[in-house]
Amino acid sequence: xxxxxxxxxxxxxxxxxxxxxxxxxxxxxxxxxxxxxxxxxxxxxxxxxxxxxxxxxxxxxxxxxxxxxxxxxxxxxxxxxxxxxxxxxxxxxxxxxxxxxxxxxxxxxxxxxxxxxxxxxxxxxxxxxxxxxxxxxxxxxxxxxxxxxxxxxxxxxxxxxxxxxxxxxxxxxxxxxxxxxxxxxxxxxxxxxxxxxxxxxxxxxxxxxxxxxxxxxxxxxxxxxxxxxxxxxxxxxxxxxxxxxxxxxxxxxxxxxxxxxxxxxxxxxxxxxxxxxxxxxxxxxxxxxxxxxxxxxxxxxxxxxxxxxxxxxxxxxxxxxxxxxxxxxxxxxxxxxxxxxxxxxxxxxxxxxxxxxxxxxxxxxxxxx
Numbered sequence: 001x002x003x004x005x006x007x008x009x010x011x012x013x014x015x016x017x018x019x020x021x022x023x024x025x026x027x028x029x030x031x032x033x034x035x036x037x038x039x040x041x042x043x044x045x046x047x048x049x050x051x052x053x054x055x056x057x058x059x060x061x062x063x064x065x066x067x068x069x070x071x072x073x074x075x076x077x078x079x080x081x082x083x084x085x086x087x088x089x090x091x092x093x094x095x096x097x098x099x100x101x102x103x104x105x106x107x108x109x110x111x112x113x114x115x116x117x118x119x120x121x122x123x124x125x126x127x128x129x130x131x132x133x134x135x136x137x138x139x140x141x142x143x144x145x146x147x148x149x150x151x152x153x154x155x156x157x158x159x160x161x162x163x164x165x166x167x168x169x170x171x172x173x174x175x176x177x178x179x180x181x182x183x184x185x186x187x188x189x190x191x192x193x194x195x196x197x198x199x200x201x202x203x204x205x206x207x208x209x210x211x212x213x214x215x216x217x218x219x220x221x222x223x224x225x226x227x228x229x230x231x232x233x234x235x236x237x238x239x240x241x242x243x244x245x246x247x248x249x250x251x252x253x254x255x256x257x258x259x260x261x262x263x264x265x266x267x268x269x270x271x272x273x274x275x276x277x278x279x280x281x282x283x284x285x286x287x288x289x290x291x292x293x294x295x296x297x298x299x300x301x302x303x304x305x306x307x308x309x310x311x312x313x314x315x316x317x318x319x320x321x322x323x324x325x326x327x328x329x330x331x332x333x334x335x336x337x338x339x340x341x342x343x344x345x346x347x348x349x350x351x352x353x354x355x356x357x358x359x360x361x362x363x364x365x366x367x368x369x
Contacts, residue, residue, distance in 0.1 A: 007357040010365070014353060015338045019327040020360075021320050022369055023182040026299065031185055031324055032174040033296030034317040037288040039167030042160045044287075045090040049157030053150050057205045058125050058143065060132070086283035090156070096234050098152045100259060103230035104221050105155055105201070109148045114215070118147045121205070121212050151215060154203040159227040162199070166192035171293070182324060189328035197224035197332075224332075232329055236322060237359060239264035242279050266322050267363045275312035285311040285318070320368050330356055 005011065010020060021027055048068055055069060056062040064071050066079065066087045078084050108114055122143050126132050136143045170188050173179045179188060200222060203215040215221065241264050246254040256262065266281070274281045289310055292300075300306075300313045331338065335352055336345035 005354050005357050007360060007365070010360070011350070011353045011357060014327070014330065015349075017183060017339070019182045019186045020323040020365060021182055021327070027320060028174075028180075028182055028185070029295055029299060030317040031182065031321045032171055032179060033293045033299075034288065034314065034321050035167040035185075036171035036293050037291040037296075037314075038318070038321070039164045039171065040291040041085065041284065041287045042164035042167065044085045045087065046157045046160035046164060048085075048087045049090055049094065049153045049160070053154035053157060053203065054205055057150060057207075058122070058146060060146075086287050089280055089283040089287070090160075092280045092283075093235055094149075094152045094156045096238075096240055097156060097230060098149055099240070100234040100238050100262075101230070102233055104219075104226040105151070105215075105230065108215060108219050108221065109151060113219070115144065117212075117214055117216075118144050121147070121207070121214065124207055124212070147214060151203055154215075155201060155227050156231070158201060159223065159231055162192070162196045162223065185324050186327045186331065189325055190332050193224065193228065193328060193332050197222065197228075199223040201227055228329075229333075232326070235265055236267050236326060237265040238262040239266065239268070242273065244278055245273055263362055266319065267326065267360070267365070269315070269319070269364070271312045271315035271319070274315045275309060281315065282311060285314045288314055288318070316368070319364055323365065323368060 013020070021031070048066060051068045052062065052065050056065050059065075066084070067075060122136065126136070126143075132143075166189055169192075170179060170185065173188065179185060200217050200220075201215070202213070202217045202219070202221070204211050204213045206212075221227075238259065239262060241248070241255050241262075248255060250257075269281065273279050275285065276282060292314075296317070300310060303313065330353070335348050336342070338349055338353075340346060340349065
């Protein structure tokens with residue numbers, strides 16, 4: 001008889017209809033409350049990412065890219081005073097996805113069709129820009145890589161647009177009494193992912209009043225397989241090592257040279273450094289603190305240290321919510337219903353779930369229980 005998996009209790013929990021996060025009143029309030037705040041922030045993030053991809057196309061020095069086309073003295077003052085949404089975090093996630101790759105989007109960006117589209121568009125966009133044309137002749141991958149990056153701006157923006165709606169409607173349903181447990185949260189997220197699964201992903205830009213495809217619909221890219229799954233892999237699991245927390249010296253061997261073995265994502269991050277300056281997710285925690293519902297603020301203020309470690313508390317709640325999103329992903333991608341009684345299906349589901357549990361062994365799963 002084979003030895004049971006170290007995280008077998010979580011496999012049994014998933015098969016019984018529960019989530020990776022235990023069901024309790026406090027957990028429910030934390031998860032719904034933090035996802036309400038996150039939804040508001042994602043709504044701002046996705047709009048800016050889409051704006052940059054469409055209206056800052058091949059603008060190599062986009063000084064006002066965070067203004068969404070509305071530059072005023074008051075807005076500039078707030079920007080310089082840092083009284084604004086930290087769009088830099090959205091770009092951090094975009095670049096993490098670009099770096100790790102994966103899925104159909106990553107493959108398409110290396111295709112001949114994509115390169116031909118880029119060649120056509122750059123010729124039109126830069127027909128009178130001799131200096132940039134010269135640079136592109138010297139470095140033929142320069143503009144191509146810029147358009148690859150802009151494609152990820154658009155891809156992540158379109159992904160977050162769906163997720164923002166899922167999280168904000170979750171909060172509305174909770175306020176109306178329709179969401180009463182953690183499994184309800186997971187079911188709501190799973191249903192949202194399933195509804196959007198086959199949404200087509202395409203990317204085009206307007207130049208002089210004409211629209212040009214960079215990634216056409218005919219490429220066959222879709223929301224779930226080409227945006228959502230690579231996002232979960234890059235942001236939830238792999239991530240990037242934070243400067244100042246590990247040595248980047250190759251001789252120190254603190255960072256694996258194999259990107260597939262990275263475990264710096266949201267499900268592994270220690271909330272303490274995440275609450276400190278210089279760590280990218282701190283920007284997200286700072287943004288979310290402005291949109292916390294009253295009931296979540298009361299929970300935080302009643303805990304040790306009150307609001308002095310608010311960003312750490314937000315990160316802890318955020319990790320709980322991400323384990324709920326991960327549960328929805330696991331359920332949505334399962335090869336067969338997890339309550340199946342067919343022996344062959346039970347075996348395949350077990351192998352599938354153990355594969356996920358292998359990824360969770362070094363995560364914060366036990367810490368959020």
